[in-house]
Amino acid sequence: MINTIQDTSKVIRVENLRKSYKDLVAVDDVSFEVSRGEIFGLLGPNGAGKTTTVECLQGLRRCTSGKISVLGLDPAKNIGELRRRIGSQLQDSELPQRIKVWEALDLFASITPGENGWRKLMKDWDLESKANASFSSLSGGQKQRLFIALALVNHPEVVFLDEMTTGLDPVARHGAWDLIKEIRANGTTVILVTHFMDEAEELCDRLAIVNQGKLLALDSPFGLTSKYATNMKAAFSYEGDDLPSMEDIPQVKKVTRIGGTVEVEGIGSFVSLMAAKLVNHGIVPNDLRTRQPSLEDVFLTLTGHRIEV
Ligand SMILES: Nc1ncnc2c1ncn2[C@@H]1O[C@H](COP(=O)(O)OP(=O)(O)OP(=O)(O)O)[C@@H](O)[C@H]1O
Numbered sequence: 001m002i003n004t005i006q007d008t009s010k011v012i013r014v015e016n017l018r019k020s021y022k023d024l025v026a027v028d029d030v031s032f033e034v035s036r037g038e039i040f041g042l043l044g045p046n047g048a049g050k051t052t053t054v055e056c057l058q059g060l061r062r063c064t065s066g067k068i069s070v071l072g073l074d075p076a077k078n079i080g081e082l083r084r085r086i087g088s089q090l091q092d093s094e095l096p097q098r099i100k101v102w103e104a105l106d107l108f109a110s111i112t113p114g115e116n117g118w119r120k121l122m123k124d125w126d127l128e129s130k131a132n133a134s135f136s137s138l139s140g141g142q143k144q145r146l147f148i149a150l151a152l153v154n155h156p157e158v159v160f161l162d163e164m165t166t167g168l169d170p171v172a173r174h175g176a177w178d179l180i181k182e183i184r185a186n187g188t189t190v191i192l193v194t195h196f197m198d199e200a201e202e203l204c205d206r207l208a209i210v211n212q213g214k215l216l217a218l219d220s221p222f223g224l225t226s227k228y229a230t231n232m233k234a235a236f237s238y239e240g241d242d243l244p245s246m247e248d249i250p251q252v253k254k255v256t257r258i259g260g261t262v263e264v265e266g267i268g269s270f271v272s273l274m275a276a277k278l279v280n281h282g283i284v285p286n287d288l289r290t291r292q293p294s295l296e297d298v299f300l301t302l303t304g305h306r307i308e309v
């Protein structure tokens with residue numbers, strides 16, 4: 001007898017996923033795996049193929065080719081079981097205009113036998129004061145919070161959040177981040193679609209950077225910046241025409257002057273060496289500021305342009 005050992009820690013496997021809409025290739029040969037309990041991000045600009053990818057994973061779209069397994073299920077074949085075990089917050093969602101907040105939560109909870117924990121979700125997502133309000137009377141951010149709560153009401157093993165915090169105010173946004181961390185701590189795997197760099201950096205254990213349907217890089221936020229954005233940046237104001245040359249400092253990689261601002265990119269101890277040189281020339285920049293490499297720089301390195309949404 002042959003024993004096959006399956007790696008159950010991988011809750012999602014995607015192999016060579018491809019999705020075309022007529023001539024347009026929206027997802028182009030994308031492969032990745034997600035482990036149980038991970039917060040896995042898909043980051044990329046408008047039209048990158050993020051929503052199409054997660055819709056294929058949730059069985060909402062048929063892929064053109066490739067293999068998908070979510071919780072060991074094929075989304076194209078086991079949609080019923082998949083629906084019971086996953087949660088979905090879709091980028092474009094609607095509910096009947098007159099349904100009340102508590103009714104929607106109660107309705108969605110009824111899909112899971114014995115589930116009555118929706119009151120806690122209503123409190124967590126700050127919807128208690130709107131329990132009796134109709135869906136149509138909610139603000140954009142309140143609707144968004146309701147959709148996130150609805151995605152979580154069946155205690156999903158995997159939750160898909162497509163632009164979770166779009167439309168949320170800064171307080172609600174940070175509150176949402178804390179709640180997502182809590183959900184993950186309770187064992188739920190989170191697939192997060194976003195084009196917010198700070199959100200990806202704060203929440204994601206690993207991040208897939210996608211652009212024009214292609215997966216360009218996949219790693220932890222720290223791994224991505226270490227690999228693709230090694231230069232630190234410094235900037236200061238200087239209007240004079242007697243700026244000493246900084247290019248002869250070996251750690252300096254690039255100097256740019258835009259208007260009255262000097263921007264210098266470099267590695268290692270370039271900031272101290274540059275400051276010493278400036279002071280030697282009698283220039284004391286009083287607004288010298290530095291910036292660590294960010295995911296924005298990673299995106300710039302990988303695509304040649306900044307993320308535009
Ligand atoms: N139903 C459809 N029919 C035809 N083309 C589509 C359809 N849905 C998406 N597309 C196209 O596929 C590409 C990927 O779209 P998708 O919605 O997956 O991008 P996205 O990364 O989620 O973008 P966004 O950040 O704007 O939500 C886009 O060029 C889009 O116009």
Ligand SMILES: [Mg+2]
Nearest residue numbers: 050051052091
């Ligand atoms: Mg989208």
